[in-house]
Amino acid sequence: MASAPSSTSGLRQPGSGPHLPDTARELVKILVAGPFGVGKTTLIDSVSEITPLHTEEQLTEASVAVDDLAGVRDKTTTTVAIDFGRISLPGGVVLYLFGTPGQERFRSLWDDIAYGALGALVLVDTRRIDDSFDVLGLVEETGLPYAVALNTFPDSRSYTEDQLRAALDLEPGTPMVACDARETNSSIDALLALVQHLIDRSAGT
């Protein structure tokens, strides 16, 4: 289990409780998606104004129920923690970021979280690109617009942009940016790359 990241948001507002500010008018969400250990919690923590919260979500393992000859008696469920953070922006918009694991077995949970989302920021660890295929597949099936943020770790090899785009099989218009999820400004830049992409799309392409 990953421990809490050591750095916390430069945007944390001391004493701000969990309640919504009175100015909150529109609440929007962006998914921060990616495989295990890629930096989802770190990114959310680096920009959230509240200490990130989490919900415990149940995953029903359908295969267990099907295989179980005794019927539902031993049907097992596993739980996954879904963390989220919040950023109140000037002008009454409150942006929520949901850390969303991207594996096919999370499918129904994924659909529930993705409902109404503006888009997804897909985090990729360049040391294990294949781990991101599931989440990219889920994002595309859902039809969510997305941008890719590459988190580099000390032992990451360097690739050219073209190599990475080819390996991830990105459409030419999909933004891809480098990101250090531990840095508030870098995380904001990655979110901005996504939001700018959403604006460009909505401007009619």
Added chain:
Amino acid sequence: MTARRTGRPLVPAYLSTGGVATPRRGSLERLSVLAATDQPVPQGLPAAQHALLDVLGDGSLTVVESAALLRLPVSAIRVLAAELTDRGLVTSRPPVPAAEPPDPDLLKRVADGLRALKH
């Protein structure tokens, strides 16, 4: 959809839901905003409903924040909030006025707001 050049599997068109606009009228979303009304709380209200009223206090919380604070699954909050709404003890409102695709002006305000946070 373009042909895939790599090992990443192609998403068949019939699997694409074509966006996240699956209609789900009436049901609470994760970001639906809950607030208690000022109606008196009846005696004998189930403890779980009481707990939700307590955590709302005299402010507003989203469904997902209520779930996190009460350590309950989101699905449980949906049920509790619906019961409290039926009793007139809680109001709920959707996160944004429905717009599909999202309002360009809203997106611009998100971008401007994010830029203003950089330091």
